Amino acid sequence: MTRNRSTRTLASLAVTLSLALAAMAAPVLGAQASANFSSTAVMDAVSPSGFIAYDVSFDLAPGETSNLSQLFMTAKTPTGWDLAGIEAGSESRPGTCNTTGTDLACTFGSMAQADPAITLRVVYQVGTTTGNTTIHFLFNTTGVSADKKKNSHGDSYDACGAVQGTCDSVSVTTGGGNFAGTYAQTTDPVFDNQSVNRNNPQATKVTPPEVNIPVSVAEDGDISDCTAVHGNSCFGQASIINVNDGTLYENGFKVEITYNANKPGATFIHFFDAPHLDGDGNPTILYEEISSTCTFDVGESSPNNAPCKTVTTANGKTFATIYLLENGKTFGH
Numbered sequence: 521m522t523r524n525r526s527t528r529t530l531a532s533l534a535v536t537l538s539l540a541l542a543a544m545a546a547p548v549l550g551a552q553a554s555a556n557f558s559s560t561a562v563m564d565a566v567s568p569s570g571f572i573a574y575d576v577s578f579d580l581a582p583g584e585t586s587n588l589s590q591l592f593m594t595a596k597t598p599t600g601w602d603l604a605g606i607e608a609g610s611e612s613r614p615g616t617c618n619t620t621g622t623d624l625a626c627t628f629g630s631m632a633q634a635d636p637a638i639t640l641r642v643v644y645q646v647g648t649t650t651g652n653t654t655i656h657f658l659f660n661t662t663g664v665s666a667d668k669k670k671n672s673h674g675d676s677y678d679a680c681g682a683v684q685g686t687c688d689s690v691s692v693t694t695g696g697g698n699f700a701g702t703y704a705q706t707t708d709p710v711f712d713n714q715s716v717n718r719n720n721p722q723a724t725k726v727t728p729p730e731v732n733i734p735v736s737v738a739e740d741g742d743i744s745d746c747t748a749v750h751g752n753s754c755f756g757q758a759s760i761i762n763v764n765d766g767t768l769y770e771n772g773f774k775v776e777i778t779y780n781a782n783k784p785g786a787t788f789i790h791f792f793d794a795p796h797l798d799g800d801g802n803p804t805i806l807y808e809e810i811s812s813t814c815t816f817d818v819g820e821s822s823p824n825n826a827p828c829k830t831v832t833t834a835n836g837k838t839f840a841t842i843y844l845l846e847n848g849k850t851f852g853h
Contacts, residue, residue, distance in 0.1 A: 552675040553588060554581035556637075559657045560682040562765075563701055563734045565691040567710075568648045570702030571604060572690055573732075576657050576679060578628075579637035588631040588661050588675070591638070593617075595624040595657045600647025604705075607732060610641035624657075643703065652689040656680040701736030701762075704728040709776075710735045716780045716837060724759040727774040733764035745791050746851035749807070753853045755781055762847050766793050772826030772843035779838040779852060786831050786838055786852045787811040793847045810850075814843060 557578040566572050578591070597603050605619045617626040617640065628638055646653070659677040680687040693699060697713030697720060704710065711725035724737040738760040746754035756779045763773055779786075788810040795803035814828035826843040833839070842850065 553586040553661075554584045555579060555659075555675075555677055556581055556684075557659055557677045557679040558682050558684065559655070559679040559688075561688060561690045562641075562703055563690070563736065564688075565693055565695075565699065565736070566646055566702055567694060567700045568650060568692055569646065570692075570700075571643060571645050571705050573607065573641050573643045573703045573734075574655065574657070575610075575639070575641050577637055577639045578659050578677065578679070580631060580633050580635075584633055587633070590662055591628040591631050591659060592661070593624070593626040593628065593657060593659045595642070595655055597623050597644065598647070598653050598655065600649050601653075602645045604643040604645050607641040607643055610639065612636060612639045643705075646690075646692050650692050650694065652691050654680055654687045654689045656687070695738055698740075699736070699738045701734070704731050704733050704735045706731060710737060711776075712737055712739070714778065716778045718780065721780040722757045722759065723778045724761070725776040726761055726763060727776075728763065729769050729771075729773040730764075733767070734762065735764070736760075736762045740849075743851055745807075745849065746789055746853055749789060750851075750853040754851055755779065755783060755786075756852045759850045761844065761850060763844075766847045768846050770826075770845065771822040772828075772845055775842045775844055775850065777840045777842065777850065777852070779840070780836075781838055782833050782836050783838040783852060784831065784833045786829075786840060788829055788840070788842060789851050789853060790827065790842075790844060791849045791851075807848075810842060810844075814841070 555578060559574045559576045562573045603619055603624055606617050613628055616628050624642060657679040659679060661675045682688055700710050700712040702710055707728050709725045709727045712723060713720055714723045716723050722739050724739060726735055726737050728735045740758040740760055743754050743758055759777050761775060789807050790810055791807040796805035798804045808827060810827045810829050812825055812828045814823035814830050815825050817824050823843050827845055828843050830841045
């Protein structure tokens with residue numbers, strides 16, 4: 521009896537010692553370092569084979585005491601898409617990303633609370649398949665979480681949307697021929713279906729004034745904004761134009777609109793995306809009239825009197841070239 525009791529006691533001590541040794545050898549996991557991180561697409565829709573850019577950022581949250589010993593980021597390129605690269609001048613830590621492969625891989629090094637945020641703009645060329653796509657920009661560290669030296673390891677952050685915890689998607693679409701959009705890599709025109717006929721009564725084309733900006737065009741059959749001002753003289757559709765999210769271009773940018781209608785005396789009304797201020801500083805100016813014919817100084821490709829227009833007609837169609845200063849909806853009347 522005494523021998524058996526001793527055996528059980530020794531076995532119990534052995535188990536206890538094994539558990540203690542295992543606890544000593546196991547990593548002590550702590551809370552993940554708190555951070556602010558996001559990826560925001562510069563456009564929510566692009567044309568097949570167009571370009572799209574994402575603004576990606578990461579920063580330790582205010583008050584976070586842990587340091588990141590090594591911070592990495594990867595992003596898997598969607599099927600059919602191509603990784604075009606990192607936009608020049610957009611990286612807060614230049615040279616830390618490898619864009620030569622199919623997928624993006626970045627090694628940012630260490631990060632402390634006092635370090636500035638990591639920022640970069642990643643550019644892709646989308647595929648020909650239409651539909652919605654989400655990209656996951658995955659930030660991560662290595663090792664074990666929250667060690668004794670205040671170095672945080674083994675953390676993971678999925679920046680797949682502008683708001684943490686959500687994943688924003690980008691739509692690749694033609695809008696039934698009534699949409700075209702891209703993150704402009706050249707100043708070649710951006711245009712939707714230019715074959716104007718009874719079924720497609722209007723077409724819009726925009727020449728980007730610079731590269732590395734979002735540009736899109738679209739048509740909408742709702743012309744109530746125009747008719748509220750000009751009544752039944754309004755014709756065609758609304759041409760919806762986005763050039764660099766409302767940036768003002770003093771020399772204007774070129775917009776070409778083709779109508780399936782003979783309107784040699786056409787003038788235009790352009791509604792701003794956001795109201796302009798009147799003389800008293802109140803946002804009451806909703807639109808501008810475009811009735812002046814464009815004039816050009818010798819040797820200049822941009823007019824000296826934008827916003828302005830030039831109108832010609834042929835074969836029952838109207839061809840309008842308009843120079844606008846900013847985004848908005850343009851109507852003929």
